Amino acid sequence: MALSKETIDRLMGNNILAVEEIEKKYPPRQLSDTQYVTRIAPSPTGFMHIGGIYAALISERFAHQSNGVFILRIEDTDTKREIEGATDLIIRSLKEYGLTVDEGPINEKEEIGAYGPYTQSKRKDIYQAYVKQLLEKGMAYPCFCTEEEIEAMRERQTKAGGRPGYYGLWAKDRNLTEEQVVAKLDAGKPFVIRFKSPGKYVNKIAVEDILRGKRFFPENDLDIVILKSDGLPTYHFAHVVDDHLMGTTHVVRGDEWLSSLPLHVQLFEAMGWKAPKYGHIAPIQKLDEGARRKLSKRKDPEANVAFYGEKGYPKEAVIDYLMNLANSDFEDYKKANPDKTYKDFEFKISKLNNSGPLLDFVKLEDISKEFIATLSCDELYARLYDWAAKYDKEMQARLDANSGYFKQILDIERSNCDRVRKDYVTFSGIWDEIKYFFDEEFHLTKEDVMKLVPNQSLEDMQAIVKGFVVNYDENDDKNEWFAKVKEFALANGYAKNPKEYSKNPEAYKGSVSDVATVLRVLVTGRTNSPDLCSIMKILGKERVLKRLNIIN
RNA sequence: GGUCCUAUCGUCUAGCGGUCUAGGACGUCGCCCUCUCACGGCGAAAACACGAGUUCGAGUCUCGUUAGGAUCACCA
Numbered sequence: 001m002a003l004s005k006e007t008i009d010r011l012m013g014n015n016i017l018a019v020e021e022i023e024k025k026y027p028p029r030q031l032s033d034t035q036y037v038t039r040i041a042p043s044p045t046g047f048m049h050i051g052g053i054y055a056a057l058i059s060e061r062f063a064h065q066s067n068g069v070f071i072l073r074i075e076d077t078d079t080k081r082e083i084e085g086a087t088d089l090i091i092r093s094l095k096e097y098g099l100t101v102d103e104g105p106i107n108e109k110e111e112i113g114a115y116g117p118y119t120q121s122k123r124k125d126i127y128q129a130y131v132k133q134l135l136e137k138g139m140a141y142p143c144f145c146t147e148e149e150i151e152a153m154r155e156r157q158t159k160a161g162g163r164p165g166y167y168g169l170w171a172k173d174r175n176l177t178e179e180q181v182v183a184k185l186d187a188g189k190p191f192v193i194r195f196k197s198p199g200k201y202v203n204k205i206a207v208e209d210i211l212r213g214k215r216f217f218p219e220n221d222l223d224i225v226i227l228k229s230d231g232l233p234t235y236h237f238a239h240v241v242d243d244h245l246m247g248t249t250h251v252v253r254g255d256e257w258l259s260s261l262p263l264h265v266q267l268f269e270a271m272g273w274k275a276p277k278y279g280h281i282a283p284i285q286k287l288d289e290g291a292r293r294k295l296s297k298r299k300d301p302e303a304n305v306a307f308y309g310e311k312g313y314p315k316e317a318v319i320d321y322l323m324n325l326a327n328s329d330f331e332d333y334k335k336a337n338p339d340k341t342y343k344d345f346e347f348k349i350s351k352l353n354n355s356g357p358l359l360d361f362v363k364l365e366d367i368s369k370e371f372i373a374t375l376s377c378d379e380l381y382a383r384l385y386d387w388a389a390k391y392d393k394e395m396q397a398r399l400d401a402n403s404g405y406f407k408q409i410l411d412i413e414r415s416n417c418d419r420v421r422k423d424y425v426t427f428s429g430i431w432d433e434i435k436y437f438f439d440e441e442f443h444l445t446k447e448d449v450m451k452l453v454p455n456q457s458l459e460d461m462q463a464i465v466k467g468f469v470v471n472y473d474e475n476d477d478k479n480e481w482f483a484k485v486k487e488f489a490l491a492n493g494y495a496k497n498p499k500e501y502s503k504n505p506e507a508y509k510g511s512v513s514d515v516a517t518v519l520r521v522l523v524t525g526r527t528n529s530p531d532l533c534s535i536m537k538i539l540g541k542e543r544v545l546k547r548l549n550i551i552n
Numbered sequence: 553g554g555u556c557c558u559a560u561c562g563u564c565u566a567g568c569g570g571u572c573u574a575g576g577a578c579g580u581c582g583c584c585c586u587c588u589c590a591c592g593g594c595g596a597a598a599a600c601a602c603g604a605g606u607u608c609g610a611g612u613c614u615c616g617u618u619a620g621g622a623u624c625a626c627c628a
Contacts, residue, residue: 042628043628045628077628078626123593158553163553163624164624165624217557218556222624239600255557257622257623257628259556259623260623283622284622285621320609328577329566329574331564342598353558354557355557358563360564360579362563363563363577366577366579417591419592485587489587498588517587520587526588527589528588528590532587533587
């Protein structure tokens with residue numbers, strides 16, 4: 001019972017594309033069955049969510065691992081929520097994390113790929129052509145209900161204990177006669193186009209999910225809106241049209257879509273198209289006062305990928321962490337293959353957790369630390385510099401002014417030793433670890449020292465300094481340097497090692513480690529630091545002596 | 553409320569009927585190494601949500617219960 005051609009033209013206008021023409025422009029891809037086409041389809045509504053990167057990583061791996069195609073499609077059909085610059089941010093974020101898109105927008109103006117446009121607002125004509133086709137087949141109809149009417153209907157439905165929605169007898173515009181439609185059109189009433197669902201709620205359908213296996217749902221019987229009054233499609237319809245035309249083989253998306261799966265399957269069937277395979281992934285969650293919840297865009301700063309950049313987590317660490325969340329055996333792989341990257345790892349989408357992983361910063365920090373430890377001094381310097389240039393101008397200025405000095409500092413126990421220290425967790429945290437190397441940041445007082453070394457008297461500390469200074473030669477290597485410290489310690493009532501001391505604490509003033517601690521605190525203001533001998537060499541004799549003199 | 557998803561150490565998880573007195577990683581704790589702190593090495597504590605069933609045998613299969621989560625828009 002389709003409407004007449006005239007009425008459909010009034011509904012849709014009369015310069016609608018022919019669907020045959022469209023289909024011709026989007027030929028099936030020449031790919032084998034084992035090459036997958038995936039996509040991520042974010043909305044430009046604000047910042048890039050870490051969950052978006054997570055989903056992108058999964059889709060990207062899935063596609064590229066199979067020698068397939070990874071598409072970026074911008075879903076900007078909600079003009080009210082759209083935010084200026086958000087598309088650009090999405091593109092930049094993906095790029096930053098090494099998620100290479102084969103097709104899609106590459107900046108605000110250009111795009112790559114033969115199946116575009118990849119921005120939904122630019123595909124308006126395409127959707128409308130298919131809506132018109134559905135109208136012609138009598139599988140869709142105009143609905144003139146106002147938002148208030150729909151709202152009132154929903155209220156009545158829920159009050160009566162029923163299922164809310166535009167379906168069955170509630171779908172009052174479903175069987176409008178041609179005359180009624182024309183009359184409403186004449187009256188200038190705004191309308192939407194709804195899909196005339198052929199489904200029955202009591203029927204059960206089976207749908208295959210690549211992560212979860214076969215699942216059963218009630219058939220969809222909701223006459224959902226496919227074309228909004230602004231002429232743009234809703235997600236459901238755009239998804240079906242785009243993924244058909246673009247040849248998507250696997251739709252990997254958030255599990256919030258699971259419940260509309262019956263609808264999407266039905267839509268594909270109504271269009272006469274083969275539906276893609278679906279995989280629904282659970283969202284990343286966080287622990288909030290003992291309860292798990294989805295990361296909130298508004299409440300949680302860590303939901304924003306920019307957060308990780310600002311903090312200076314290396315992007316490799318973030319990706320490795322996310323990969324670990326997706327496939328926990330990735331860390332075993334990394335351990336067995338330290339030189340390989342996540343791209344060499346055989347990612348298995350079926351191994352994804354179905355309940356939603358919890359964001360764990362302790363683990364991320366561990367991965368980050370391990371990664372930074374693999375960097376050479378020059379690499380670390382370059383990475384730190386890039387970070388500073390973007391997020392910390394003051395730090396950048398310091399690096400510019402003292403690059404050689406910084407490299408010396410960053411190289412302590414790095415290139416010249418087989419086990420690299422893991423003091424640096426993030427780029428933003430490095431400065432705090434090393435700022436004692438800068439006199440303007442070094443304000444140690446006698447009182448500070450006494451607080452930091454409570455088990456040594458001032459006299460003993462002064463004696464240690466005196467004993468150290470007489471023999472100090474800045475050209476000594478590590479062994480010579482330490483031999484002198486030891487010599488002094490032994491001659492002055494300190495045990496030669498902590499074990500000896502703890503065996504017989506009454507016999508000593510402390511152990512050689514106490515001697516080292518006194519020197520360390522005086523020189524660095526901290527009770528822990530990398531190799532003291534190296535630090536002193538970098539600082540230079542003059543400054544070392546000045547610092548040692550603090551307690552005199 | 554309807555529909556749907558999920559459930560193994562604190563966290564990420566391995567496990568796909570016997571090889572599970574449940575394995576790994578991070579974290580925690582202890583010991584060793586050690587000039588401090590680290591690094592490294594070794595070790596410990598730490599989990600199958602609960603209840604029925606199927607079976608010779610259940611973490612693994614079925615059903616219930618409970619608890620989390622998602623969804624029910626002219627938002628995606």
